[in-house]
Amino acid sequence: MPEPPMLELRGIRAGYGRLPVLFDVDLTVGAGEWLTVVGANGAGRSTLLKTILGVTNVSAGEVVFGGQRITHLATYDRIARGIAMVPEGRRIFPNLSVKENLRTGANTIAKREVAGQLERVHEVFPILGSRSGQRAGSLSGGEQQMLAVGRALMSRPQLLLVDELSLGLAPLVVATLTAALQTLCAEGLAVIVVDEVHVHSTTASASRRLVLEKGRFVSNPAAEAQRLTAVL
């Protein structure tokens, strides 16, 4: 058996307040793998990512990353260990410049490494380099998404969580983003993208696809591919 999976979720039950959103969720992701999780609005997609990142509390189950239990570890520490997130709706900081936005993602790495990471992000998304001093709020939707991804990459993650990669973006821009992510995957980055059901461009690049329905993974993902568009 090859090396243990990078991320493991075991029997996760999580949610807000008294009622859970995720029930008994098991998941494994290995290095270099691209996993797409699709589901309807309200099925628990964002909650799944937030649980991995530590923003949402877990009431039962375990989150294991790199062989270590991180179930109750704070978000900041999880980012320091190599998990990063691109939030839903991009959520870049509109009043900061592009470069400053990138720097907000670099809080968990050493100061002397920041310049090097900036270089690397500029290699992946050259447009960010050319617009380095520009106010982020004035970027186009696609550029903002690239900035959001670049910001997440600044912390040198091993696992990247992406919430709705293609929200409101033109197909061409989505293609650029997925190409960039695929290159990174080939270099060892694990990627989990969650998206709504009908967006096929991102799921096409996935090595694996899961369906989330009302807080649970549907048991037979292969057969789901057929049932999916029919049911929904």
Added chain:
Amino acid sequence: MTAATMKRPAVIGAVLAAVTAVWLFTAPQYWLFTATTGLTLGISTLGLLVLVGWAREVSLAQAGLTATAIYLCGFAMRSGAGWHWPYLASAAFGVGVVVALSLLVSLSTAKLSGIYIIILTLALQITIEKTFFSDITLVQTDPDHTIHRPALFGVHLTSDRAYFLFALAVLVLGMVFLARLRASRFGRGLILAGTDRQAAAAVGVSPWRAKISAFALAGVFAGLAGVVTAPLYPTPPSYISYLSINSLVYLAIPVLAGFRSLVAVAVVAMVFSVAPQAFEHLHISPLLLGAIGLLSGTLTGPTGVSGLVLAWLHSRRARRPADEDRDAAAVDLRDPSGGDDASRRERHARALAVLEAYLPERSDAREVLVASDVSIAFGGLQALADVSLTVPTRKLVGLIGPNGAGKSTLFDILNGLRQPDSGSVLLFGQDVSQAPPWNRAALGLSRTFQSSRVNLDLTVGENLMAGAYLMIPGSVAEAVAGLPRAKAGERRAGEAARAVAELLDVAGDWDEFVRNLDFGAQRRVEIGRSLLSGPRLLLLDEPAAGLDAAEAAALFALVRRLEQDLGLTVLLVEHYVKAVLENCDLIYVLARGRIIAAGSAAEIAADPEVRAVYLGEDYQPRTEERVDA
């Protein structure tokens, strides 16, 4: 208010009355004064309860306003430098000025963010300190011109006991008034506006009017407290208990007591007055009590200490095992044919009949809603560009498209929550492009939201009844006095609410707090609330979000039935494409701010651009007969 919730305060009230009567005839004089002060504090903070507890606005001027009424009323009553008016006229003057000041503050900042109003009330308090409190003629008097206790309706209030009873009577009357208000559509509307302005606007309540009314009410009660205090002492009291820091103590009382209970406010006010005196050796400053009150209030939430007590009592009542019944209810919802439960179908049929009688007849225009060339841009993004949409009467229209396409923004514009940069909206043939949401609701438009906007601290029944604001006739006076027109309206609305609860399968949870229900039930409560506003057109924003495929199908079946049996027109946003394609008569597809396709289900499913952008190239619609209820 149900019988159960009305009984409790009545019992407490009776007990308190008995204790008070005994104490009244045995207590020394300074205790009578302290207790009377406690009563006036209670009157003033009842007004603050309406503002802070119901309308969720903060005022830092209540102490100053109370003092204003004390000094002005006292001045008007006095001979010498004063005007020597009779008590009632002086009282009216005092209350009038205080209400005018409250209105001045609220009218100027009603539409602005809350930070302005809170700072303006602090400014009002400090201005009062620098004007009224610095005026010698108001705050002092010479021994020849003291204030005499008045005689009201033939009763002389010269004795301290009699005055105590007078103050108590005013407090009790105030509580009764507020209890009646709370049980009427005005109280419910105020509370809804405090919880969620957008939901209130969608149901027909103007949040600005609600805010201004709340401030006016707070002013009335501050004025009443002041004019009851004025004749208590022969000379005006020192202003040292009415400074800005004391306004914070006033604020602590309803915050600590919680918004659900009027009695709790009176009790806490009495405690705040009596404790520093009773425990004099401990040097308990009222400021310290206030700080503890504010702190506890933030920790317990809006329901306050009384909420904790009520919740504890509520949990001790015998309850049916929750999960079993919920599963049973879910099964019912998914199986509209009723199975062996013929009585259930009969109940549903009756509920539909009640609801149909409740909903008003509106103009039968051929096109209920027409949006023309609506465009809006914000944050540097063109959110909608030249969107045109027509909703024909008595049809189920679907709006689909990827996330971020602008569907909720479009709903905001149709509903009136947002103004477009260009374009127009016609509702039942009338141009409503400039009309606020509550006026559109009055014309027959009702809307639900993507995230459930129900009040978690209220029961299902209370949430549903809040939707009936537009459908119950009668002014405030009629509602509070319980006159026939208002009473009949409330009864009708109550029956309709129960009918709606039956149809949406939440009837069993009528007295349950909404925060204890599962997500799907909460959404159904919100749909129910919007039905009670008497709509002819329903805008539903992702009603099936969070439900699984089977539940979503059941919900669609229900919506279809409402549309057919009640003659409603429905425009809904959904991601369950199969359900939309099966049930909707007309479908619009919105992507990146533009309508890219419009037509029947077959046309949409075959449209190449829709397939490219949303459905996917390999989409195969399954041919199934329509699921009709």
Added chain:
Amino acid sequence: MLALQFHTQLVGPALVLGVAAAGLYGLLAVSLVLTYRVSRTIGFVHGGIAIFAAHFYWWLTYDSGVRGRWNPSAGQGRVGQWPGLLVVVAAGAVIGLLYGLTVTGKRMGNWPRLNLTVYSLAWLLGMVAVTQTVIEPQSTRIPSIFGKRVYRIFGGVITIHQVATLLILLGVIAVLAFVLLRTQTGVNIRAVADDVEASRFVGVPLTRVGAGVYAFSAGLSAFAGALVTATVGMLVPELLTVFLRALTVCVLGGLASFSLALLGCVLLGVGEACLTAGVFGPMSIGRQEVVLMTALFGLVLLINRLRPIKVLEVETL
């Protein structure tokens, strides 16, 4: 009664006085805008810290320990003036740090803004309550830490206290500008001001940033509270008036803009000076207050009329 006169010869001195007086308001304004930007709630706690600082400073540097008597000359209290000031600012910063830690913790981070505002008011009330229970307020002013020199400029008389306060304010602004624009901490602070939730998602150390901002702002407020004892004194109603004025001018920029708040401070200082100096004719204190408040709020409402609300907002405070 409503007629306003205008004495031009008094304008010059009033202007000078006004700019000089703006220093104190500026310190409070900076502190309020900073915490508002990070938390989107009004920092009423700073009022409490300023009041506490005023009392504590008096108690440290002037209270001779004998009830009812205080010694007017410097250095007769428990500690000297400068060490006293340092202790007071440090104490204020510690209180701010505690407040910041509670408010930016995960549990309270999700509270609705009304709750947070009431929480802030609770601290204001609590601090006044505790302070007044332990330290008895005095109705006199304390000589300035900077001495008694006065300067005459354009016919206006300003004290070294005012000049020093103004210079300190300018220094604080310079330091703040540097930190905000050129350091990682500043980037983090501005990110939190833009979007708190996203900041958490990307790894900004929220608790550190929040607590740090509150500690710094509280230190500033404490500093202002100690300095105000020389001009206004220690009495709570007067101190709250000063706090309210600072709050009002911050609102000119919606509490989110430093430059508009500072502009407001200057306008406030000048307005106040004009009124007290009699530029508009002799006026009772009450009338001055009404005129000042009306003018300030009129300006606030005017500025906001120019920014029409296009959408019915969901959250209020």
